[in-house]
Amino acid sequence: MAVLSEEQEMLRNMARDWATKESPVSEFRKVRAAGQPQAYNADAYAAMAEMGWVGIIIPEAHGGSDFGFLSAGLVVEELGKTLTASPLVATTIAASAILLGGSDEQKAKWLPRLASGETVATLAVEEGTHCDPSAIETSVSGGKLTGKKAFVHEAHGASLFVVAAKDGLYLVEKGDGVSLTTRKLTDQRSHADIQFAGAAAEKLEGGGDSLLGDVLDRARVLSAAEMLGMAQAVFDTTLDYLKQRVQFNQVLATFQALQHRMADLFADLTQMRSAVEAGLQAVDSGFGVARAATIAKAEANRVLHAISNQGIQLHGGIGMTDEFNVGFYLKRARVLEASWGSSSYLKDRFARLSGY
Amino acid sequence: MPTQLKSDVHTSEDAFRTEVRQFLATNFPDELKGTGNMMAGLDGPTDENPVQKKWREAVGGRGWGTPTWPKEYGGGGLTKGQARIIEHEFAKVGAYNPIGGMGVMMFGPTLLEYGDERQKLEHIPPICRGEIRWCQGYSEPNAGSDLANLQTFAVDKGDHYLINGQKTWTSGGQWADKCFAIVRTDRSDKHKGISFMLIDMDAPGVEVRPITMISGTSPFCETFFTDVKVPKENLVGKEGQGWTIGKRLLQHERTNISGGGRLAGMMGQSLGDIAKKYCETGGDGALVNKVLRDKIADLEIRWNSFLLTARRAVEESKTQGGVSEISSVLKKVGTKLAQDRSELLIEIRGFQGLGWEGDEFGDDELEDVRGWLFGKAATIYGGSTEVQNNIIAKRVLGMLDHQ
Numbered sequence A: 001m002a003v004l005s006e007e008q009e010m011l012r013n014m015a016r017d018w019a020t021k022e023s024p025v026s027e028f029r030k031v032r033a034a035g036q037p038q039a040y041n042a043d044a045y046a047a048m049a050e051m052g053w054v055g056i057i058i059p060e061a062h063g064g065s066d067f068g069f070l071s072a073g074l075v076v077e078e079l080g081k082t083l084t085a086s087p088l089v090a091t092t093i094a095a096s097a098i099l100l101g102g103s104d105e106q107k108a109k110w111l112p113r114l115a116s117g118e119t120v121a122t123l124a125v126e127e128g129t130h131c132d133p134s135a136i137e138t139s140v141s142g143g144k145l146t147g148k149k150a151f152v153h154e155a156h157g158a159s160l161f162v163v164a165a166k167d168g169l170y171l172v173e174k175g176d177g178v179s180l181t182t183r184k185l186t187d188q189r190s191h192a193d194i195q196f197a198g199a200a201a202e203k204l205e206g207g208g209d210s211l212l213g214d215v216l217d218r219a220r221v222l223s224a225a226e227m228l229g230m231a232q233a234v235f236d237t238t239l240d241y242l243k244q245r246v247q248f249n250q251v252l253a254t255f256q257a258l259q260h261r262m263a264d265l266f267a268d269l270t271q272m273r274s275a276v277e278a279g280l281q282a283v284d285s286g287f288g289v290a291r292a293a294t295i296a297k298a299e300a301n302r303v304l305h306a307i308s309n310q311g312i313q314l315h316g317g318i319g320m321t322d323e324f325n326v327g328f329y330l331k332r333a334r335v336l337e338a339s340w341g342s343s344s345y346l347k348d349r350f351a352r353l354s355g356y
Numbered sequence B: 001m002p003t004q005l006k007s008d009v010h011t012s013e014d015a016f017r018t019e020v021r022q023f024l025a026t027n028f029p030d031e032l033k034g035t036g037n038m039m040a041g042l043d044g045p046t047d048e049n050p051v052q053k054k055w056r057e058a059v060g061g062r063g064w065g066t067p068t069w070p071k072e073y074g075g076g077g078l079t080k081g082q083a084r085i086i087e088h089e090f091a092k093v094g095a096y097n098p099i100g101g102m103g104v105m106m107f108g109p110t111l112l113e114y115g116d117e118r119q120k121l122e123h124i125p126p127i128c129r130g131e132i133r134w135c136q137g138y139s140e141p142n143a144g145s146d147l148a149n150l151q152t153f154a155v156d157k158g159d160h161y162l163i164n165g166q167k168t169w170t171s172g173g174q175w176a177d178k179c180f181a182i183v184r185t186d187r188s189d190k191h192k193g194i195s196f197m198l199i200d201m202d203a204p205g206v207e208v209r210p211i212t213m214i215s216g217t218s219p220f221c222e223t224f225f226t227d228v229k230v231p232k233e234n235l236v237g238k239e240g241q242g243w244t245i246g247k248r249l250l251q252h253e254r255t256n257i258s259g260g261g262r263l264a265g266m267m268g269q270s271l272g273d274i275a276k277k278y279c280e281t282g283g284d285g286a287l288v289n290k291v292l293r294d295k296i297a298d299l300e301i302r303w304n305s306f307l308l309t310a311r312r313a314v315e316e317s318k319t320q321g322g323v324s325e326i327s328s329v330l331k332k333v334g335t336k337l338a339q340d341r342s343e344l345l346i347e348i349r350g351f352q353g354l355g356w357e358g359d360e361f362g363d364d365e366l367e368d369v370r371g372w373l374f375g376k377a378a379t380i381y382g383g384s385t386e387v388q389n390n391i392i393a394k395r396v397l398g399m400l401d402h403q
Helices: A006-022 A025-034 A042-050 A069-081 A088-101 A104-116 A211-244 A256-285 A289-320 A326-338 A343-353 B003-027 B050-062 B080-092 B102-114 B117-128 B242-259 B261-266 B271-278 B290-320 B327-354 B363-379 B385-396
Strands: A121-124 A139-141 A144-153 A160-165 A168-173 A178-182 A191-203 B134-137 B153-156 B160-171 B178-184 B194-200 B206-211 B220-231
Touching: A006 A042, A006 A069, A069 A088, A069 A211, A069 A256, A088 A104, A088 A121, A088 A160, A088 A168, A088 A211, A121 A144, A144 A160, A160 A191, A168 A211, A211 A256, A211 A289, A211 A326, A256 A289, A256 B290, A256 B327, A256 B385, A289 A326, A289 A343, A289 B290, A343 B290, B003 B050, B003 B080, B102 B117, B102 B134, B102 B178, B102 B242, B134 B160, B153 B178, B160 B178, B160 B194, B160 B206, B178 B242, B194 B220, B194 B242, B242 B327, B271 B290, B271 B327, B290 B327, B327 B363, B327 B385
Parallel strands: A121 A160, B134 B178
Antiparallel strands: A139 A144, A144 A191, A160 A168, A168 A191, A178 A191, B153 B160, B160 B220, B178 B194, B206 B220
16 A cells, blocks of 8 residues: 555545444446446535545646546546446546636636536546557548447436547537447446537637546556456455355465465555556656556456456355356456457557556 | 745755755766666675766665665665655656665664664664665575465574574565574464564574576575573564564565566566567558567557556555555555566567576676566465455455454
C-alpha cells in the first residue's frame, strides 16, 4: 500500500466500511436478479455521489474535492472488492476527458452534474471487438456525429457520452440520433453498441493531439484499480477457504503445494499493487503517464487473470457454482482485461513506447 | 505541514545539499568518476590504490557511507531525507559510496539492534570507516535450506568458547577480517540451542578454502574451525538467542539481494535497446521478431513493477519502521526476474552471448555470461526461493496458524 495522507486514509476507510456494510456481493446479486439494463442500484450510486466519490478528481470550483487519481483509485479498489455495480469508474473517466479537453463553459456545465451524480457519463471509443484507437471511423460534420461504437460500458445509465471521432473527442447527449443495442457480457453489467446517426455533438477542443491517448491512460489506471480490488478479494477469499476446507483429515492450507502457489500469487499481487498505485500516482504527478499506465494495466491484466483462475481451481467444485462469489470475479475480470487494452495490446504499446 | 515549517525544512535541506556538493568538489577525485563499487568490497581482495583509500577515508570519516546510523558509533547521524540528498549528489557527479559490504548491509543494522554498548562501540565505527570486512558464517554442508540444523559447536570454557565445525558458502571468506556466525551452544533444542557469535578470521584454527563455481570465479569459501577460541564478549545477545538475531539479519540480506542497488545495477541497459543491436529491426525501429519482442516487453514490464515494489518497500519501511515483511517477496521476485533476464539476453545475442573467453567477445558479453551462471546462485542463497515461499505462507499468510 502506498504511503497515504491522512485524508486518503480516511477516504479509504470510509469506502471500505461502506462497501463492506452497504454493498457486499449480495447487493450485486440483487442487481443481477433485478435484470434492469442499467445494471446498478440508483440509490447506491446517489449515496456514493453524496459522499463525494464521483467528484474526487473534479476541482472544487466545479463541485468536486480535487483529491486526485490515487484517491479515486482507493475508492474504486474498495468497490472492486465487493463487485459493486456502479457507473463511478465510467463517469470519472468521462470527467477526466472534460477536464483535459473541455472549455471553461463545458466544464462549468457538466462537471458539477457529474460530481453530484445527477448525470452519468461514459467514454465510447472502440468500434470493434478490440481496443484499437487508431481505427476510428466515426466522423462529425456540421456538429452532427455519425458512427457506431461497440461494447460501451455503462451505456444504459449514461445520459452523456464522450465519443471518439476521427478528429477528436466529442460530447454527445443521449437523445435524437442515439440508439442502443444491449450487449450482454459475462459480467452482467451494462454494455451496449451505440449507433450515432447525426447526433448533436460538441467538440472537446482542448487537450491537444494526445487527448484520446491521455484519457485512455486514465481509463487504464482506474480500471486497474478496480481489478486490484477484485484480485485482492479473490486472494483473501481463497486463502480463507484453504484455511477451513479439510480433506485427507487436514486443512488444505497445510499442503505445501498449495502454500507455494499462494506465495506465488501473493508475490504477483504485491507486484500488481505496486504497478497500479504507481500508475495512479503518475497521473497525479503528470510525469511518465503513458508508460506508467501501460505497466499498471498490463500487470493488472496478468495478475487478475492468474488469480481469478486460481480462485476457481483452489475452491474446487464449489468454485464452479453460482452460489459462490468467486465465479463472478472471473466473469468481470475478463471484461476488464479486454477493456482499454488486452495484455498483448499493452505489451505491444510498452515496446513501442520503449522504442523497440 | 504549516508553511513556516515547510520552508524551514527546505532551507536546511538546501544548506545540506550545498555542504554535500562542496564536500564532493573538495574530496572526490576525477579519476574515480564513474568507477563502480557495486559490491563495495564484498567480492574482491583488498587492492585499494591510494586514491581510492583517500576517498574512502574522506567519506568514512564523516560517516556519510552509513548516513542514517547513529553518530556516536561513527555513522552520519543524518535523516533519511539527508541520506537521499547524499545519494543523489554522489550519483550526479558519478561518485560511488566506498563504504559497503556485509558489515553495512547485514551485520551493522543487526548489531545496532541486538548488540550491547561495548560491542557497538567496538565494531560499528570500523564498518562506518570501511576498515573491516565481515563475512557470514551461516550455511553448513548439512544446513542449507534447513539452516537451523547447523552443527558447528561452541563449548563454554569459562571466559571463552571453543568452536569446532565447518561453515560453507562463506562469501568473501578469503578476504574477510571477521565473521558473524551462528553456532550451536545446546544440542537439546534445534532453534533455542543456537547463539550468535563474532569470530576473528585470523584466529588460530580458522582455515578458509575458496570454492570454484560454474561461473569460473571463487566468491564463496569453505571455512573450517578447529579449536578456535572466541572470547565471551563476542557473544551477541544471550546464549540461545542466535536464531532470532540470525533471522533478523537475513531480512536485511534479502532486502539487499533484491532491493538494493545490486540488481538495479545489473539491469542497467534496456533489453530492447540491446536487442536492437543484435537483431533485425524494421523501418519503424521495432524488432522484426515479434515473439522475441513480446518476451522482452513482458519481462521489462514485470521488472518495472519489481522496481516499484522495491521502492514501495523502502517508503513503507520509513513509515512503519524496520524491514518489512515484503522482503521475502522482493528476494523471490527479484532473483527470478534477474535470472529470466540473463536467459533472455542469451537468446537475444545467440552464440555471441555464450562466450567463455576471447577477444572476439566484448567485455559486456563475457560479463553477462558469467553473471548468468553466477546468478543461478541467487535463488539458492539467502534462503532459497522455496524457503521464501515457506516464509510467505507461514509468516505472512498464516497458513499454519491453526496448528
